[in-house]
Amino acid sequence: MGIVAQLLERTRKEKMMNIGIPEIFLMMCIGLILLALFVAGVVLVIWLVRRSNKAVPDSVQAPGAPATALSLAQDRYARGEISREEYQQIVSDLSQK
Numbered sequence: 771m772g773i774v775a776q777l778l779e780r781t782r783k784e785k786m787m788n789i790g791i792p793e794i795f796l797m798m799c800i801g802l803i804l805l806a807l808f809v810a811g812v813v814l815v816i817w818l819v820r821r822s823n824k825a826v827p828d829s830v831q832a833p834g835a836p837a838t839a840l841s842l843a844q845d846r847y848a849r850g851e852i853s854r855e856e857y858q859q860i861v862s863d864l865s866q867k
Contacts, residue, residue, distance in 0.1 A: 840864055 840861065847857040 792838070843857055843860040843864075846852045847854070852860075
């Protein structure tokens with residue numbers, strides 16, 4: 771191998787090892803885009819979880835949770851403590867709020 775070929779081979783290897791400013795900028799941009807996509811995914815998951823928790827109907831209560839006015843009226847009507855008219859009035863009053 772001649773001297774010229776050795777010099778060409780050496781400069782080719784050096785060029786492969788050197789990373790210039792544009793390449794570094796490109797890698798940083800790609801990294802920022804990937805980071806933004808990851809953060810957006812996490813925010814989306816949190817939003818979906820919070821949204822699904824709000825989809826639980828009001829009539830479904832967790833054990834030990836305080837009773838709602840409507841559930842108290844339903845219980846009183848079921849036990850016969852209030853009449854049908856009183857129950858319907860309570861329901862209509864509560865639905866107006």
